[in-house]
Amino acid sequence: MKKNLFIFFTTLLLISCSRKLIPNFNGEGSLVSIINKEIKSGNASHKTPIYLDTLKISMEDLTFLNIVDTKDFTSIKVLNKLAAKKNINSNINQKVIQLIPFKDESLGLKHYANINNELITNTINSLLKSGQVNANPILVLDGIPLRGNEISSKINQVKKSEIKSISILKKQAAYTIYGIRAINGVIIITTKK
Numbered sequence: 001m002k003k004n005l006f007i008f009f010t011t012l013l014l015i016s017c018s019r020k021l022i023p024n025f026n027g028e029g030s031l032v033s034i035i036n037k038e039i040k041s042g043n044a045s046h047k048t049p050i051y052l053d054t055l056k057i058s059m060e061d062l063t064f065l066n067i068v069d070t071k072d073f074t075s076i077k078v079l080n081k082l083a084a085k086k087n088i089n090s091n092i093n094q095k096v097i098q099l100i101p102f103k104d105e106s107l108g109l110k111h112y113a114n115i116n117n118e119l120i121t122n123t124i125n126s127l128l129k130s131g132q133v134n135a136n137p138i139l140v141l142d143g144i145p146l147r148g149n150e151i152s153s154k155i156n157q158v159k160k161s162e163i164k165s166i167s168i169l170k171k172q173a174a175y176t177i178y179g180i181r182a183i184n185g186v187i188i189i190t191t192k193k
Helices: 002-017 031-040 059-065 081-087 118-129 150-157 171-184
Strands: 050-052 055-057 073-079 096-101 138-141 163-168 186-191
Touching (some): 031 059, 031 073, 031 096, 073 081, 081 096, 118 163, 138 171, 171 186
Antiparallel strands (some): 050 055, 073 096, 163 186
């Protein structure tokens, strides 16, 4: 009887002391496996908030990001409370995990400033207000992703009457195709040509 009670309480103690990990379906070397290493080492827990640069992300977003190559991140680290306040938001009052993605300068805001196609600009602004994209999404025109100066020059050549459809690529597909560059969203523009 004493032996059974000892085994029961030892098992209970081990279960309560083990660190809960984030479910990971993409195996060793994935983003979640790196985060789980921090959890196993005691630097974080499965409840530690995760920020993509300065934007707090959900577990669903983390699942989508888990398919992105970890080389697309310049840094994945646990920040203590003071570092989180300084680097992310002064209102943060706890330890956080911060993911710093690679930033593609050819998708910088300056390349979107000269778009004068009213339909596409209104679509981007509408999707921006609804939170479906950020200010500089990838624009794919007839299957070709636009970068740098192509963004405004090619989009401005498209007439409203030539546009067949404008749609947003779902997050999982966007990250699968474009990697971390899809962080700001992907808008597919198809013309009638």
